[in-house]
Amino acid sequence: MADLDRADVLRLIDAAAPDSPVVLGLGGIAREMLAVAGRKGNHFISLDAMGQTVSVALGIALGLEPPGLEPLGLEHRAAPGKVIAIEGDGSLLMGLSVLSTVGHLKPANLVVYILDNGVYLATGGQPTASADIDLVTVATACSWRGAREVRTADELAAATAWSLTTEGPVLVRVRTTTAQLPADYFLEDPAILAEDFRRWLRAQSPQKEP
């Protein structure tokens, strides 16, 4: 039984990684992060690309870790360090193949959080298949370097500290309730969202000119 609300999880992740690139999945994840943390330059907000959150984060992680740097280890990498994807269970299951691509490429700077409430909450709470899926086993079977499942605030705090300091890719499955924060639709122009994120990213790595 989960006792974590999604908004509390988002608040904790943002506090633990206030200056990391974060890719936010569509729907409640994006809207509730905006509600608890506000609009932030380091957040790339997906407005509709369901199933693609981890793939976008994988691309960012690879782009920030040029080919040839992989063997050097995290301590040799330039800012901004870990790239974080925050995805829902329903959206992940739409693009589950990316777990195999991540496991194959093994970006050391990628952390993926799956906020798993077992339903498509934004569309009325229809059930997903996640209740019968052991995502930790799936990730490790796909050769991820680590994966954990958490259900309590203490477990989440420990897993977050672990995920940000250990060599990636790592996955943290967070079992959450279906509680929702009241949050308005977010209707910003996606071209502006992309450019804001790109400018923020460029400012973190001035030697790299996208």
Add this chain to the structure above:
Amino acid sequence: MTGAGATAEEAGETDQQVLQRRSAAIIAGIEAIDPDHVLHLASSTLKIVLSHFIDGPGARPGRRVFAMPREEEGVSIAAGLELAGARPVLIFQDNGIGNLLTALLTLSQAYHLPLLAVVSRRGGLGEYNSMIHTISERAEALLDAAGVRWFQLDARTPVGRWAAEIERAWAFSRATHRPVFVLVNLMGS
């Protein structure tokens, strides 16, 4: 067998020779772009091109080459790479266009992220797979309906121009901040 729709410089060449010449032109065009990431999906017509990047001279230090299990996943990874300032190129065949449209339109197109896809044509003259025509013959129509800019390289363009055209398509994707598809016909038409 002689390449039925070959360009003037390919006159008298066999289908295999046409395939090799056009494949070499595509490789030259992509190499001129100097991508740091090459994402690919299986294609029998692209075999020579893919081999160059997977385990040939194109598999060089400083470049990541990997398979995308599905075209839409490749589009999304490329979107992230573009955000991070990398230089990705996608290579796949046109029967996968249907798989990628939602990701392309809700991500790359909507967020104004450039993307270059080199897409081999299937179906039509020289096609051996009886099942592939239904989707491949509609590739241009699908892209038109989606508002995706595409350019075609086939017998109407001298093979000697193909590499430069691919390079120009890359520049076009940067200039327009949009996805651009180069449809390449390796089957002789």
